[in-house]
Amino acid sequence: MPESRTAERLPALLIVCALALACVVVIMTGVTPTKITAQELWGSARTPGERAFIASHRGGAESAPENTLPAVAAALAAGFEYVEVDLALTADGQAVLMHDAAVDRTTDGHGLLARMTLADVRALDAGSWYAARYVGTRVPTAGEFLDLLAERDGRALLDLKGTWTPAAAAALADAVTARGLERRVVASSFDARTLALVAARSDAIPRMAILRTLPSDVVRAIRQVDVRGIVVDRAAIAARPEIVEELHAADLRVVVYTLNSDRHWDAAAQWGVDGIVTDDPGALAVWQRGLAMD
Template identity: 45%
Template sequence: MTLVTASAASAAAAPSHAVARHGRLARYGLLAWILVSLILLLCSLNPQSAAAESTLRLHGALHREGPVGIISHRGAAALAPENTLSAMRVAIDQGVDFIETDVQLTADGVPILMHDFTLDRTTSGSGRVADHTLEQVKRLDAGGWFAPAYTWEPVPTLVEFVDLLGGAPTRALVELKGVWAPEQIASVVDLLRERQLVHRVALQSFDVHTLRMLQQIGPEFARVLLTREWDEPTVRLAGELQVSAVGARTKLYDERPELLDRLRAVGIGSLVYTLNSEKRWRAAVERGVDLVVTDDPVSLAEWRGPAPV
């Protein structure tokens, strides 16, 4: 009689346990749905969310355990007139890891590809870039100084470079030169977002203020600290700015080689500029630098051998 009563009580309790378990599952499901909805809402409202963060910003993303990475300087400056679309096409054809270019503003605020602050060295014009409108710059010959075959090669805009890059299987390092207002930086960031190049373009500068503004305006983009100083404060600054890499000349790395290990330990890569001989490439590799900037990506690629898959 006691056994029958216990069984009956157990049977009677079973439905109530099932109901309670179902209730808990329903509550958990509701909480999960609310959490996912909030995440999706935040991502839709904020393009700078973690979900949009560049893969180049991942810890150690620019480290090279195998063959050194190749950064083609100003397109391919030894093979075509620097910072022209012809130079960019040469670099793309070589399958480099990154194309490096410099961007500054015309008098009417248009970003163009130009390293020098004056037009004299690489165009048929003269005077400060910032004193010329885009229309004036576009009338200049930016290729004839290099070779007759490139006569009347134009100065490209950043938009033209981005359009070329969009269909290419490579990435880019874009240096912002000179002084940029927040709204001017925002225009570059917005352009790269619109072209869906967050994972393929890193923005770099020597100017700490510019990097801080980039950190605020385009936090999802990878950033590179270019430096003329190489010491403990530089390593700390790189960590504070949350950059993906630090770029410096060989001499600086040679003076404090132990700091490269410190940099690598916190997930930050290293690049060295601008090396154009086998002797200097070998020294950089032996030093443990991750990426080499060169004017001659063809020769460096031949020396390096096949790129890592």
């Protein structure tokens, strides 16, 4: 993703408009949402060598078909601090768990998710490609996922794929609020406008910006979108490891994706990142225990 002066500023006008809408809602309803701080979410900023929290990538893809309820249930049962899932919109604006733009890789269907209705998607088999025992597993809706999260007392990083509509962002925020999950769910996205739309509906839901590359003034850029920190590609931090300390000094947190080897885990620990997204959370947990005993 190439950097530019415009990209660094982010879509500021859209963000300001969406956040202004949030202020109007507060004034009209008389309700002031309580913002959740980075400290409340993740505790103190990590220092180099300190254990980072583990986020199980795409639900729990090491144990079951990615972005399905069995995968999420397995990750929650294993005790990982966060499950990371992808939420994308169907043609009729419904949020479902899906990473790819097309359904081909993880279901028995074909075509782009954005051209399918929720009914189309619900008819797909999302488990047979993984193992025979998962035949008939369905693509979950956001509501089904949040119900399971609430039932199991879990925490989640929600990767909101693509550009969301105001209606879809509002529906997700309402679903989180209805289940009392504001302190256990973090909305994240590459798209700043999508995050602003979530904030317009509920500024209480924590948000993080997902980045592949780092703007020259990271702290300023992050302040513009009013988030609690970044979910960032490992290579970007490797090129500028000092940025972790800068973000921590601004009371922002750093989560790195997607690290699957002890070499990468060791580097992340030395940088002092706060969280690690991984496809192999079990191995990372064992590695961290070994590091603590050294």
